[in-house]
Amino acid sequence: MVDYVVYGRGAFNQLDAILAPRRTGDAPMIFLLDHQFEQAADLHARIPLRGNDQLIIADVTNEPKTSYVDALADQLKDTFGTVSGIIGIGGGSVMDLAKAVALMMTNPGKAQDYQGWDLVKVSGVYKAGIPTLSGTGAEVSRTCVLTGPERKLGMNSDFTPFDQIVLDPDLIKSAPVNQRFYTGMDCYIHCIESLEGTYLNAFSKSYGEKALELCQEIFLTPDWTDESDEKLMMASYFGGMSIAYSQVGVAHAVSYGLSYLLGTKHGIGNCIVFNHLEEYYPKGVAEFKEMVRRNNIHIPEGICAGLSDADFDTMINVSLGMKPLWENALGKDWESKISREKLRALYERL
DSSP states (O other), X not given: OOSEEEESTTGGGGHHHHHGGGOBTTBOEEEEEEGGGTTOHHHHHHSOOOTTOEEEEEOOSSOOBHHHHHHHHXXXXXXXXXXXXXXEEESHHHHHHHHHHHHHTTSOSOXXXXXXXXXXXXXXXXXXXXXXXOSSOTTTOSOOEEEOSSOEEEEESTTOSOSEEEEOXXXXXXXXXXXXXXXXXXXXXXXXXXXXXXXXXXXXXXXXXXXXXXXXXXXXXXXXXXXXXXHHHHHHHHHHHHHHTSOOOHHHHHHHHXXXXXXXXXHHHHHHHHTTOTTTOHHHHHHHHHHHHHTXXXXXXXXXXXXXXXXHHHHHHHHHTXXXXXXXXXXXXXXXXXXXXXXXXXXXXX
């Protein structure tokens, strides 16, 4: 779990004081800022750069690749030797990038070597997350999802969670409507998959139920207010906590294939897949479609049209590699319930 959490409007203004005890000599703090804020001079001015600190604009046009993580970590080690910490400011991709770079500052090899469960053995440098978009739960999860040369898979470990998060609802209020919905639905889908999964336990159930309740309040009554931002930020936190002690399911397992092959962003990819999962989550899909209607959101269709057999095989291989997700969704005998042919038919409908 994340050791320290600061929540509240204006909490970002406390960042200098929050980071001060974590500074080590002349070793800098490295701020990774979402490229969406590259021209946001007002936000840049609020970032407490001290001494050798660096502000790096993180290009997350595509979800983070292991090669990008390695390049950033190598650059920092070559320039500074070590750093006091890595601070991620942005959406889920920047959160994941910050966690991964922090781990690769101290772990040998390449980021792709740690794609899997409990492969990281050394604590990274201090890392803090400041979300500007809510829904992924990346601010509290024990994974950082990366696209490697062979797979899309997280660095899932007890060393991955942030040491500190700063939750300031003011930072998410300017998110574009469609992006806010897609990312919010990532949280909603987390909850459905967790609450209906075989890994469910009292811990994940307690957090998942509250996150689901908040998502329903937000997206079934789509008159957006400041309170909606606050609720979504907490739904993301609770949803991330829920899956930390359980798992996600079919939507995520299938969307990983889309992301790996087509570069489909995580939130919208989950929406595209979940829109066709009545067989697995009938009540959740029906409610999801009502949320789509009430919020006047378009869910893309036909994104797999024209793909080759090799393309479908690539997506199927990536998806079936997510074994804990399938087991949570379908049980220990999941391999007898989902075949390559059935999975291909699902991809063909997307």
